[in-house]
Amino acid sequence: MLYRLVLIATIVGVVLGLMSLRAWACSCAGTTKTGYAEAAAVVFTGTVTSVDRPLLLVRTSSVDPIQVEFRVDAVYKGEATRTTWVTTTSGAGCGSTYAIGRFYTVFPRRVGDRLDADVCWGDVEGAIDPQSYSLGAGYPPASDPPQTLRMLIVAGTILATFAFIALERLRKPPVTGR
Numbered sequence: 001m002l003y004r005l006v007l008i009a010t011i012v013g014v015v016l017g018l019m020s021l022r023a024w025a026c027s028c029a030g031t032t033k034t035g036y037a038e039a040a041a042v043v044f045t046g047t048v049t050s051v052d053r054p055l056l057l058v059r060t061s062s063v064d065p066i067q068v069e070f071r072v073d074a075v076y077k078g079e080a081t082r083t084t085w086v087t088t089t090s091g092a093g094c095g096s097t098y099a100i101g102r103f104y105t106v107f108p109r110r111v112g113d114r115l116d117a118d119v120c121w122g123d124v125e126g127a128i129d130p131q132s133y134s135l136g137a138g139y140p141p142a143s144d145p146p147q148t149l150r151m152l153i154v155a156g157t158i159l160a161t162f163a164f165i166a167l168e169r170l171r172k173p174p175v176t177g178r
Contacts, residue, residue: 028119028120029120031120031122033122033132033133033134034133034134035122036107036121036122036133037076037077037107037122037133037134037135038134039107039109039121040077040078040107040108040109040121040122041077041078041108041109041110041115042075042077042078042079042080042084042106042107042108042110042115043075043076043077043078043105043106043107043133043135044070044072044073044074044075044076044078044080044084044105044106044141045072045073045074045076045103045104045105045106045127045128045138046070046071046072046073046074046084046103046104046106047070047071047073047101047102047103047104048068048069048070048098048099048100048101048102048104049069049070049071049083049100050068050069050100051066051067051068051069051098051099051100052066052067052068052069053066065087065088065089066087066088066089067085067086067087068085068086068087068088068096068098068117069083069084069085070083070084070085070086070104070106071083072084072141073103073138073141074138074139074140074141075138075139075140075141076105076128076130076133076135076136076137076138076139077135079142080141080142081141081142081143081144081145082141082142082143082144083144084115084141085114085115086106086108086114086115086116086117087111087114087115087116087117088116088117088118096117096118096119096121096123097119102125103125103126103127104123104124104125104126105123105124105126105127105128106123107121107122107123108121109121
């Protein structure tokens with residue numbers, strides 16, 4: 001008798017659980033090319049050089065952020081540096097899907113201090129005709145910021161290592177053979 005009650009409760013729980021699931025899908029309302037360009041904070045073309053996905057063990061959902069690095073060739077709107085990072089999610093989370101080595105025109109929006117891309121925001125694999133998006137001719141990206149801080153950290157670490165070795169040698173008297 002107890003076995004039947006547990007079995008019935010399990011079946012009812014599964015059915016109710018499945019009934020409460022919502023179907024989530026990306027619904028991209030028809031937007032014009034000009035609309036994509038107007039809504040974007042930046043419009044650029046570039047090649048994907050890296051895609052940093054969350055580790056499989058710590059991934060919690062399809063909307064976990066994915067960082068995509070682009071080598072920017074031309075900018076049509078806003079400011080982008082030669083190396084520009086865009087945040088997206090997996091395709092299941094309505095994010096854009098990018099492949100390393102492929103060339104894209106990207107229409108990211110600014111969310112806080114980062115650029116976000118979405119499958120519904122007009123990204124195109126390949127180049128675009130900027131006039132069809134009501135954009136002007138492309139211009140070169142800005143130079144990447146200098147890596148001064150990184151170089152200072154590396155130099156400081158090297159100097160600290162040499163200083164430590166020198167102090168250790170001064171502290172210990174040399175061993176002489178008899």
